[in-house]
Amino acid sequence: MPRIEQTAAIAPQNIEGRPAPGLFWPCWTLTRREVVRFLRQRSRIIGALGTPLIFWLMVGGGLGKSFSVGGDAPDISYMEFTFPGALAAILLFTSIFSMISIIDDRREGFMQGVLVAPVSRLAIVLGKLIGASVLAVAQAGVFMLLAPTAGISLGVANLLATIAAMALVAVAVTGLGFWLAWLMESTQGFHAIMNVVLMPMLILSGAFFPLGGSSGIIRWITYANPMTYAVSLLRHSIYLGRTEPVESVAGPLVALVVTAVFAAAMVGASCRVASRETAKALQ
Amino acid sequence: MMIVSVQDIRHRYGTHVALDGVSFDVASGECFGLLGPNGSGKSTLFKILTTLLPLTSGRAIVASHDVMTSRADVRRAIGVVFQSPSLDVFLTVRENLLHAGHLYGLTGATLSARIQEAMTALQIADRANSRVKTLSGGLKRRVEIAKCLLHHPALLILDEPSTGLDPLARKELWRHLQQLRQDRGMSILVTTHFMDEAERCDRLGIFDRGRLVALGTPDELKRRIGGECVTIEGDELDALASDVESLLNRKAARIDGLLKLETPDGVAAMTRIMSSLGPRIRSITLGKPTLEDVFVHETGHPFEESPAAGE
Numbered sequence: 001m002p003r004i005e006q007t008a009a010i011a012p013q014n015i016e017g018r019p020a021p022g023l024f025w026p027c028w029t030l031t032r033r034e035v036v037r038f039l040r041q042r043s044r045i046i047g048a049l050g051t052p053l054i055f056w057l058m059v060g061g062g063l064g065k066s067f068s069v070g071g072d073a074p075d076i077s078y079m080e081f082t083f084p085g086a087l088a089a090i091l092l093f094t095s096i097f098s099m100i101s102i103i104d105d106r107r108e109g110f111m112q113g114v115l116v117a118p119v120s121r122l123a124i125v126l127g128k129l130i131g132a133s134v135l136a137v138a139q140a141g142v143f144m145l146l147a148p149t150a151g152i153s154l155g156v157a158n159l160l161a162t163i164a165a166m167a168l169v170a171v172a173v174t175g176l177g178f179w180l181a182w183l184m185e186s187t188q189g190f191h192a193i194m195n196v197v198l199m200p201m202l203i204l205s206g207a208f209f210p211l212g213g214s215s216g217i218i219r220w221i222t223y224a225n226p227m228t229y230a231v232s233l234l235r236h237s238i239y240l241g242r243t244e245p246v247e248s249v250a251g252p253l254v255a256l257v258v259t260a261v262f263a264a265a266m267v268g269a270s271c272r273v274a275s276r277e278t279a280k281a282l283q
Numbered sequence: 284m285m286i287v288s289v290q291d292i293r294h295r296y297g298t299h300v301a302l303d304g305v306s307f308d309v310a311s312g313e314c315f316g317l318l319g320p321n322g323s324g325k326s327t328l329f330k331i332l333t334t335l336l337p338l339t340s341g342r343a344i345v346a347s348h349d350v351m352t353s354r355a356d357v358r359r360a361i362g363v364v365f366q367s368p369s370l371d372v373f374l375t376v377r378e379n380l381l382h383a384g385h386l387y388g389l390t391g392a393t394l395s396a397r398i399q400e401a402m403t404a405l406q407i408a409d410r411a412n413s414r415v416k417t418l419s420g421g422l423k424r425r426v427e428i429a430k431c432l433l434h435h436p437a438l439l440i441l442d443e444p445s446t447g448l449d450p451l452a453r454k455e456l457w458r459h460l461q462q463l464r465q466d467r468g469m470s471i472l473v474t475t476h477f478m479d480e481a482e483r484c485d486r487l488g489i490f491d492r493g494r495l496v497a498l499g500t501p502d503e504l505k506r507r508i509g510g511e512c513v514t515i516e517g518d519e520l521d522a523l524a525s526d527v528e529s530l531l532n533r534k535a536a537r538i539d540g541l542l543k544l545e546t547p548d549g550v551a552a553m554t555r556i557m558s559s560l561g562p563r564i565r566s567i568t569l570g571k572p573t574l575e576d577v578f579v580h581e582t583g584h585p586f587e588e589s590p591a592a593g594e
């Protein structure tokens with residue numbers, strides 16, 4: 001009987017020389033888990049498809065009729081003007097919502113088991129960030145189907161550039177979410193941070209009103225806000241190879257570099273908090 | 284050979300001292316219990332031994348590896364079952380095991396074989412494709428254990444494994460744990476505040492307020508009391524206590540509205556109490572000492588949640 005051989009083979013042995021799990025498998029498995037559990041929660045799917053639609057109805061049907069961009073770009077519709085900002089908003093909120101789960105998950109959920117596994121903290125961070133980014137980009141992708149209704153026509157090059165830009169922005173904002181969530185001891189605390197930090201980051205990103213008419217201090221905050229460059233990057237990708245109907249806050253290269261640095265910094269910060277001793281949060 | 288060796292561990296959360304110089308060894312193949320009320324420091328010790336909390340003072344060797352310097356080796360050598368479930372309820376049993384295996388570097392056919400083996404050992408193979416949220420508490424706990432066996436750990440560490448389980452599921456759980464020890468020679472370290480669970484361990488460390496107050500087999504510990512326990516129920520317990528004490532020249536402890544005293548000859552003590560104080564006594568019982576009595580004997584206070592619990 002093979003059963004008996006097995007029993008003999010599974011006596012506790014010397015663990016020296018056993019292969020470490022490396023980076024790929026933990027990353028892959030955590031990413032896959034993130035996507036599978038999303039697809040199994042009907043409420044989250046409805047939310048993912050509904051949010052862009054509601055946004056579109058609100059801006060396209062309501063706000064857009066009352067506002068015109070004016071100033072810098074009188075010809076562009078408000079719907080078209082805010083389109084990159086809407087993508088950024090979807091990326092930011094889906095990412096952040098994916099990250100909220102970390103707070104409880106590592107104290108009394110799946111993450112506990114991950115934290116005692118012989119996995120590098122970088123693998124944990126990357127697995128979580130990639131998983132959440134895939135979901136965020138997919139949701140923003142759904143919203144992109146509405147681009148023609150905003151008067152934006154997307155060629156293959158634009159589409160690919162925009163998806164790449166969204167992926168970069170998604171990693172940056174999930175990293176931000178991971179970092180903040182890991183520092184938090186309660187989901188309530190996270191909601192407070194969301195109102196104080198994340199909402200202003202989004203609103204003062206040049207996504208919803210052109211900078212031309214704003215006061216000096218708002219202008220400086222906008223320049224210092226990494227989301228500004230993310231929105232610019234998205235705008236440049238959407239209009240890649242074409243004249244842009246409205247001037248972005250930052251040029252394409254600056255937007256790309258700043259967003260890449262933002263993403264790298266957030267991944268780094270996440271790794272740092274995740275490998276810093278969990279003493280405080282787990283007591 | 285020792286599977287766990289703990290030397291003079293101290294740990295504090297701010298000003299609260301959670302562990303105040305704890306030392307003990309666990310032999311390979313042993314089932315060792317950390318018994319204590321909430322806030323006694325056993326959860327802190329659990330977190331240190333499972334590498335979740337950094338060791339700040341003292342030394343801890345788990346499966347021949349230092350928890351401070353060889354954390355990854357320790358993690359590879361242990362399986363950890365948490366008090367609160369660590370399964371993803373949206374995934375099936377098999378999917379949960381797959382993810383866990385990947386985290387330990389197991390893949391492909393090896394992993395499939397290990398999953399089958401673990402599911403067979405815990406008798407959950409027939410639920411392999413059920414989502415975890417559809418399982419009962421007892422089954423979930425068994426999946427948790429299966430998940431921790433995939434990498435063939437030398438030591439299984441369980442934190443309050445009976446929490447939330449009904450008596451039948453608790454019995455099942457222990458049957459499986461004993462089976463695993465028998466089949467694999469695995470060592471088990473378990474924290475608990477249930478006396479019946481503690482009784483099942485080969486040896487126990489009794490914790491109170493961050494200190495290890497007693498160490499030994501359950502029988503050894505109970506023998507320390509050196510006799511029998513008389514439990515008295517009556518009115519005006521304070522007065523009764525001092526009268527009993529002066530009558531027998533022996534200390535009586537008040538626990539949960541009862542009077543308890545230890546004596547080498549229980550029948551003689553009962554006879555004396557009944558003849559002198561009979562009318563004031565509602566009931567009097569004689570029993571072998573329990574682990575709870577041991578706790579009271581060692582600490583001088585009842586086994587209950589310590590108000591200063593910082594965990």
